[in-house]
Amino acid sequence: MAEAAPILVMQGVSKRYGGVRALENAGLEVEAGRIHAILGENGAGKSTLIKILAGVVAPDAGRILLDGREVAFDSPAAANRAGIVCIFQELSLVPDLSVADNIAISNPPTRFGMIDRRAQRRMAKAALLRAGAGDVHPMALVKDLPLSRRQMVEIAKALARDPRILILDEATSALTAADVAKVFVVLRRLRDEGLALLYISHRMHEIAELADDCTVYRNGSNVATYRAGAKSDAEVVELMIGRELSAVFPPKPPPKPQSAAPLLQVRRLGWTNRLRDVSFHVEAGEVLGLGGLDGQGQRELLLALFGVLSGVTGEVRVAGRLVTPRSPSAAKSDEVGMALIPEDRKTEGLMLPMSVAENLSFAALDRVSRAGIIDRDREHALVAEMMQLLAIRAGSLDNPAASLSGGNQQKVVIAKWLMAEPRIILLNDPTRGIDVGTKQEIYGLLRRLADRGAAIVFYTTDYSELIGCCDRALVLYDGAIRRELVGEEITERALVASALNIGETAEVLAAGAAR
């Protein structure tokens, strides 16, 4: 690609979060007047890359060149001034302000020091029309708009800043097909106007339709850059996989046949438009994995089972009996016996300022209480047992939970729920951001719990865990189960292909087999 000097070059960019490597010597070259797609599986470093370009996080090492001049952004505002505007996946709109206020938020037109509301409305209207969202009223409050309209406003807001480089991070994920078509017309026009567009999406057909160039990321580095259409879907999947197994997994038992009354049976579960017609079962002693790209409804599925969401349709059976948990306390009651290890241990799993012992016994207070009074001796005995089972390294049981390392905190969260002796254990990405050693201990623990007769539903964004830990895996896409993989079928290739919802899965698998 030597026709034009690239407008943006990233060289040797690295970024670590604690012990986790997000980007390692990553590079990227983007030309003006082209749409450049970035591909990669979960955790490949795409979002960190975007955050660095947008000025949200600072890289540990590496250079960013804009028009050949080295630049560094200390805030999103600085990146905007340099002409780099990002449309984030999590919306950056202010809910209580009007559409026009939001579109003009960083540089409102003023007269005599006051915002010129009329000029601002004209500006907003023009930007909305440019984004193909003429149906949105500039005076409407953002919080009153449906998600798809908000996303269009987000695009209009980016356009109103006259960017030279426009970054779209899953910007079409909430849009209807008709909106996507409109947005694509807009994006092509912008490209023809000479903008450089960076397009991140997990929808392969969108990339095929839109992109001029593609760069594939894997393990925090760019592994290939090619002209769109130069590689088949199978070759792209091949480029994206290949993450080395980061931990050793315990051996798996032989597969279990489906019984008449599995421990957990879910039929036609639905919630708003985020979960559609989800049906599956888990046997006692089985570890069921939930896979797919981040944000395809896996988290909502676990929350729905645990009674956190209201308005859930469908039925949940435990050991053949119809139970539909309406609250977390109902879900952990004896007849259901469910536990959810939450994803964000700091807000949903632990009371950080309280002691380790207190945290541990929260979910099992009824088991250590007599006549409503907490039996301190019994509490301490149980806590000590759990500490030993999970090898939690804490200076003292009375230290605050906040003083433990991330890995040990996560073990406390798991131990806390195990003290209630659940039959069904739901885990929401429990190994994110913890060290390899602790990960291995958690894998071993999951298998031991299953062997003791628990049914485990394990959502993870790390494909190697689905492969190494799970007896079966369900791949979700857009709130529905896209594919079920059993035993040996769980391979990285099959997982990536079905996670991307590539139609010709058979072709991809065949290409892999032929290798």
Place this chain on the structure above:
Amino acid sequence: MKDWRYALAENRATLLAFAVFLVMFAIYAGNHPAGFSANVVQTASNKGVLLALVAVAQTFVVITAGIDLSVGSVFVLANCLGSWIVVGAAWQAALGVLGVLLAGVACGAVNGLVVIVGRLQPIVTTIATGAVFFGLALLLRPSPGGDVYGPFADALTGRVLGVLPASLIALAAVVIVLWIPYARSPIGRAAYAVGSSEQASFMSGVPVDLAKFWAYVLSGLSAALGGLFLTFVTYSGEASAQTGGTYTLYSIAAVVLGGVSLYGGSGSAIGAIFGALMFRTIGDLLFVFNLDPLWQPLFQGLVLLAAVSLGAARLFQVRNRLELFS
């Protein structure tokens, strides 16, 4: 939807506060033993304007999703300082007014700096700084006393053209000179944005820290205006802990009644002013209906509870219960 509907929706909370106040005041004036007279309005407005100015001060900070528990102390401090320096000849008193207002600005700047640079929660910060400000007031006026330049006081607490209370005109001037330009300026817009979603604001390149700083500074200024006015009403200064505490709490009540969201991001100082006048009228209503003044706190509390409950109605629509806690 038509444009006017959006404009109406935007100002709904303020208009509602205005309407409720009008009804309450009509009942009050209609049943007053002396009837609806210029005197009744003047007395009511002098009392109401004191709280209204403190409520305006509270609004600036609440819009950024903060809370300022030092407004009552700044109010008292300004009162005590005013009783020392707004004296002498006209030009000396005018300089004194300026000094009092600058002191308010300084108090607000201290609050803002501690919250922004120290990254402390507004509630903790302003409890602490409020105690400091009150301590200063106590040093200035260990016992009630002092004086104020008479012509200023008479002009601002009297009547214009024989009917209009001067205090209301002064309050309107504060709205026109201070609030409206602020609310329409980029920095005021930034304050609303920060209160609504600090993260989205940061991502959008809004000057988050600057917006908060200005909110605290203007809060200090408005509270000092209120304290100055108290000096004009009472002709003296008094470092009363009770006055400080009451005004702080009532300012929060007034803000809520005026439709300013304690979650930040929406509402108007104009609404808060009507909230303050409403809150004052509740007490007066009890008076004209010959109810025991002992009922006043209970009654005010019930009205406040009703207003807060209306504001919480949206929570019934939440489908993911984790969002209730965020």
